[in-house]
Amino acid sequence: MPKLPKPGLRNIDGQLLYLEHAGPLATLTPVSKVISSETTEAGQLVEVVEFPFYGKALFIEHIIMLSLYDEFIYHETLVHPALLTIGKPEHVLIVGGGDGGALREVLKHPVSQVTMVELDRSVIELVKRHLPEVPSGAFEDGRLRLIIGDGRSFIERTDEKFDLIILDLTDPYGQAARLYTKEFYEMVKRALNDGGLMVTHSTGLHINRRTFPRIYKAITEVFRKHAMARAYIPSFTDEWTFSFGSESIVPSELSIELLEKRFRERNLEGKTKFYSPQIHPSLFKQPVFVLKLLEEDVPPSTDSNPAEVGNDHSL
Numbered sequence: 273m274p275k276l277p278k279p280g281l282r283n284i285d286g287q288l289l290y291l292e293h294a295g296p297l298a299t300l301t302p303v304s305k306v307i308s309s310e311t312t313e314a315g316q317l318v319e320v321v322e323f324p325f326y327g328k329a330l331f332i333e334h335i336i337m338l339s340l341y342d343e344f345i346y347h348e349t350l351v352h353p354a355l356l357t358i359g360k361p362e363h364v365l366i367v368g369g370g371d372g373g374a375l376r377e378v379l380k381h382p383v384s385q386v387t388m389v390e391l392d393r394s395v396i397e398l399v400k401r402h403l404p405e406v407p408s409g410a411f412e413d414g415r416l417r418l419i420i421g422d423g424r425s426f427i428e429r430t431d432e433k434f435d436l437i438i439l440d441l442t443d444p445y446g447q448a449a450r451l452y453t454k455e456f457y458e459m460v461k462r463a464l465n466d467g468g469l470m471v472t473h474s475t476g477l478h479i480n481r482r483t484f485p486r487i488y489k490a491i492t493e494v495f496r497k498h499a500m501a502r503a504y505i506p507s508f509t510d511e512w513t514f515s516f517g518s519e520s521i522v523p524s525e526l527s528i529e530l531l532e533k534r535f536r537e538r539n540l541e542g543k544t545k546f547y548s549p550q551i552h553p554s555l556f557k558q559p560v561f562v563l564k565l566l567e568e569d570v571p572p573s574t575d576s577n578p579a580e581v582g583n584d585h586s587l
Contacts, residue, residue: 279334281306281321290321292336294509295479295581301326307402312394320402326507328403330371332395335443338371339507340405346473347373348547349503349514349555353523354436354471355381356534356549361435363387365463367423367451369440370395372407378438379413380543387417387434389426424451424459433465439472444483449578454490456575457517461494469518470495475581476510477502477562484513485565486579490572491517499524500566501555503546514555524556 276298282289288303305322312318319331326339338346351374355361362384366374370390378386390396396418399406410416419426423441437460444452452472460470474487492498495517501524505512516522531549535541558566573579 281309281319290323290331292331292334295476297479297509299509308398310394310398312392312398314392314394316392316395318392318395318398320398328405329507330399330403332442336507337442338373338403338406340403342506343371343373343406344545345503346505346508346512347377348544349501349512350374350438350440350471350473351377352540352544352547353501353514353552353555354438354469354516355383356531356538356552357469357518357521357523357526358435358467359534363432363434363465365389365427365432365434365437367427367437367439367441369438371399371403372396372410374438374440375413375416376406376408376410379410379415380540381538383415385415385417386413387419387432389419389421389423391420391422393420424456427456427459427463430463432463433468434463435465435468437464437468437470439470441472443475443581444487444573444578445580445582449573449580450575452487452490453573453575453578454493457490457494461517461519464519467518467520469516469520469522471514471516474500474513474515476508477513479510480581481565482570483579483581484515485568485570486573488513488515488566489570490574490579491515493572495519497522497525499556500558502558502562503555523552526552528553 289300304324307320309319326341329339330337364386366388442448474484497518499516499522501514502511
């Protein structure tokens, strides 16, 4: 594999560009303005830039977390299929999710409490200041219980049970890779109520095509039922994968009639930009090559051998 140039802001021929590593590839996107660039108390480089096409975008350690152009596709796919699978969701846990997008979508449902465990409070404050369109006031909702700390440690130690656990994480590399392992999913399983469900984003389908099968494999070895959804996220330059695990039911098993009923009962009509009961089944339909990838005999992501995007040399 050739070594890619260092990511970040670049001035080329008088044009400010953002160079990002996307798996084994690199992208260059024109930048119209740098809104914020700072290292947080947790030691993360967090940047907010404005692109002419994607609008404002959030980067952590030179990896795009979201853009205003398409963040709703990611957050709605992460949240609504899972929550509509649960008949009466009351207690939801979000691990990560400091940008507030997943929280915003969860709070559209009649849940009693949302616990969010975010490692870096500074990310939340930066988003409130520079990207308030994403949380849209979600951090001020009385149903939120915010905990600043390590998500894995919280799940390992908690005695609480949740109806849904959403893993809205940075990509699996470095310390974050330990949030995509079989051992971690076993902890997640213990923290679910009967009939509960977990969902995680599981990286890009094409640019990380040796990574996401290992994450999915880990989930299949922990949970009796599992499913994977796909949605194209333009600013991520890929179809993004979302993996689900449960002991009772996963979103791919729901009928359109039940989805429509719950969608209507929860007053979600007109409150989503991407997701609908009608599009739901198509999110879980996989082309032949993806089915073959998921059937390959790959090692599951484990604590001793975690799947990491930096080690994915699939192209």
